[in-house]
Amino acid sequence: MWVERRSSRVSDLSKLELSHGDIRSLLKWIKQNLLKERPELFMQGESVRPGILVLINDADWELMGELDYKLQDQDNVLFISTLHGG
Amino acid sequence: MAGGAEAARLSAEISRREQELRGLRERLAAVLAGGAAGDVAATEEGASAFPGELPPLPAQASLSTADILRYSRQLVLPELGVRGQLRLSRSSVLVVGCGGLGCPLAQYLAAAGVGRLGLVDHDVVETSNLHRQVLHGEARRGLPKAVSAAAALRLLNSTVQYVPYCCALSPRTALELVRQYDVVADCSDNVPTRYLVNDACVLAGKPLVSGSALRLEGQLVVYNYQGGPCYRCLFPKPPPPETVTNCADGGVLGVVPGIMGCIQALEVLKIASGMGSSFSQFMLMFDAREGRFRNIKLRPKKADCAVCGDNPSVTCLQDYEAFCGSSATDKCRTLHLLSSEDRVSVEEYKQLLDEQVPHVLLDVRPQVEVDICRLVHAVHIPLSKLEEKDEECLEYLEKRICEEKQRTNGQTYFPVYVVCKLGNDSQKAVRILQELPVKEFGSVSAKDIKGGLMAWASKIDPTFPQY
Numbered sequence: 001m002w003v004e005r006r007s008s009r010v011s012d013l014s015k016l017e018l019s020h021g022d023i024r025s026l027l028k029w030i031k032q033n034l035l036k037e038r039p040e041l042f043m044q045g046e047s048v049r050p051g052i053l054v055l056i057n058d059a060d061w062e063l064m065g066e067l068d069y070k071l072q073d074q075d076n077v078l079f080i081s082t083l084h085g086g
Numbered sequence: 087m088a089g090g091a092e093a094a095r096l097s098a099e100i101s102r103r104e105q106e107l108r109g110l111r112e113r114l115a116a117v118l119a120g121g122a123a124g125d126v127a128a129t130e131e132g133a134s135a136f137p138g139e140l141p142p143l144p145a146q147a148s149l150s151t152a153d154i155l156r157y158s159r160q161l162v163l164p165e166l167g168v169r170g171q172l173r174l175s176r177s178s179v180l181v182v183g184c185g186g187l188g189c190p191l192a193q194y195l196a197a198a199g200v201g202r203l204g205l206v207d208h209d210v211v212e213t214s215n216l217h218r219q220v221l222h223g224e225a226r227r228g229l230p231k232a233v234s235a236a237a238a239l240r241l242l243n244s245t246v247q248y249v250p251y252c253c254a255l256s257p258r259t260a261l262e263l264v265r266q267y268d269v270v271a272d273c274s275d276n277v278p279t280r281y282l283v284n285d286a287c288v289l290a291g292k293p294l295v296s297g298s299a300l301r302l303e304g305q306l307v308v309y310n311y312q313g314g315p316c317y318r319c320l321f322p323k324p325p326p327p328e329t330v331t332n333c334a335d336g337g338v339l340g341v342v343p344g345i346m347g348c349i350q351a352l353e354v355l356k357i358a359s360g361m362g363s364s365f366s367q368f369m370l371m372f373d374a375r376e377g378r379f380r381n382i383k384l385r386p387k388k389a390d391c392a393v394c395g396d397n398p399s400v401t402c403l404q405d406y407e408a409f410c411g412s413s414a415t416d417k418c419r420t421l422h423l424l425s426s427e428d429r430v431s432v433e434e435y436k437q438l439l440d441e442q443v444p445h446v447l448l449d450v451r452p453q454v455e456v457d458i459c460r461l462v463h464a465v466h467i468p469l470s471k472l473e474e475k476d477e478e479c480l481e482y483l484e485k486r487i488c489e490e491k492q493r494t495n496g497q498t499y500f501p502v503y504v505v506c507k508l509g510n511d512s513q514k515a516v517r518i519l520q521e522l523p524v525k526e527f528g529s530v531s532a533k534d535i536k537g538g539l540m541a542w543a544s545k546i547d548p549t550f551p552q553y
Binding site for chain 2: 036037038040041049050051052053055058059060062063080081082083084085086
């Protein structure tokens with residue numbers, strides 16, 4: 001689903017006007033602004049759907065507090081879909 | 087009438103030859119599976135029953151002169167040495183899946199001199215496998231992949247024991263099988279099998295080297311090794327089936343699983359020889375387009391993991407197809423979105439064409455697939471454009487419908503037939519067309535063609551390419 005939009009660079013974090021500055025509000029912003037069709041391919045409830053791993057600066061978001069992690073300037077957030085083919 | 091008799095004679099001849107071919111394939115499979123002495127073969131006849139307990143590998147105390155010559159280039163590595171080589175020769179590795187990952191993996195493990203390789207695959211070699219499943223060859227199409235792989239590997243290193251298992255890993259047999267091996271390599275192609283292999287490895291206490299690849303990307307993690315996480319720690323819930331893409335739908339460049347399978351082989355060799363692995367609690371991600379590898383630090387083993395946690399709820403193997411809501415193969419799914427009155431068969435569509443019934447044929451496949459093959463009279467709008475109600479595309483469709491409609495005497499419901507590769511996306515497209523507001527050109531009657539262009543190729547026009 002991210003075939004077209006492989007990466008988005010945000011020049012100024014405050015421009016996104018995230019309510020809490022955490023991953024939870026980033027996901028909400030993505031849902032409202034970037035996902036035009038079929039948000040269920042990416043989201044489930046307020047989090048990502050099963051099978052998507054969230055990486056913050058090349059580390060599993062589970063190590064960083066998941067939805068509650070407060071975004072910092074220069075952070076690199078990556079959503080990867082797990083692959084099953086072989 | 088003469089034509090009818092000739093057709094009957096030819097079909098009889100074809101079925102006779104097909105039967106002969108099947109017989110030859112079975113004989114070849116039996117010969118290949120019977121291969122070198124010492125191999126414990128599970129041929130197709132014995133496929134339902136996995137062979138019982140394998141005899142332990144001989145505990146080799148020293149390397150023979152022949153071993154020293156064969157493995158000399160890796161023996162002189164201080165990291166491996168004689169000790170490591172002897173460990174390899176006493177190790178057994180279970181390879182789950184003899185496809186794009188399993189072929190290169192098994193090839194390097196055989197070449198490096200592991201003691202025993204178990205090769206699991208329920209599938210047979212097909213032409214569309216050959217671009218990435220490099221142990222198989224044109225001559226072995228139609229043979230079980232496990233047997234084909236064993237035959238190729240035996241030519242490479244006859245001192246390794248090969249055990250082909252020509253059936254799918256199942257919850258009934260997996261644990262017993264995994265227990266007989268030291269390291270397991272997950273080279274499978276579907277979600278249920280990945281959970282099954284993981285759980286069997288946790289319950290049997292075996293390290294799992296897991297690889298996957300799709301399109302131009304690959305991933306690798308070592309699970310259940312030296313206190314690290316298992317697959318369920320990372321993915322407690324399976325992904326929704328509709329979000330999973332297989333190699334047939336998404337495509338895969340052959341060398342990408344090749345690269346991932348080689349790195350998997352490397353990690354298996356490091357674990358089996360005692361060097362340890364670099365990817366416990368780490369994921370290696372490979373992006374072939376950018377030529378970039380990323381190393382991701384993963385979460386540790388989870389105390390609340392359903393299978394490897396402190397109070398596991400999974401204590402024996404389950405029904406993984408039910409758990410994942412999908413089948414344990416990478417074959418394409420068949421959707422049933424539309425009722426039968428909204429669908430036509432390829433035979434019915436052929437008749438419409440022959441009778442020159444005015445209609446529009448709408449092909450909703452992605453451009454890259456249209457470039458491979460197409461029906462010349464089709465209008466092409468990819469499903470993604472319909473889904474996002476792309477105005478330009480809808481106007482174009484309207485225009486084409488109006489043009490065609492002018493050739494009729496103003497039918498109320500103008501027929502639009504929708505086609506894709508296999509007849510899944512075409513159903514989604516019909517749903518979208520049915521929900522569109524009625525435009526000035528009036529209503530359309532949208533139906534899809536069951537089985538899509540692949541059914542067209544197999545039933546109507548044998549010269550139409552299959553992909």
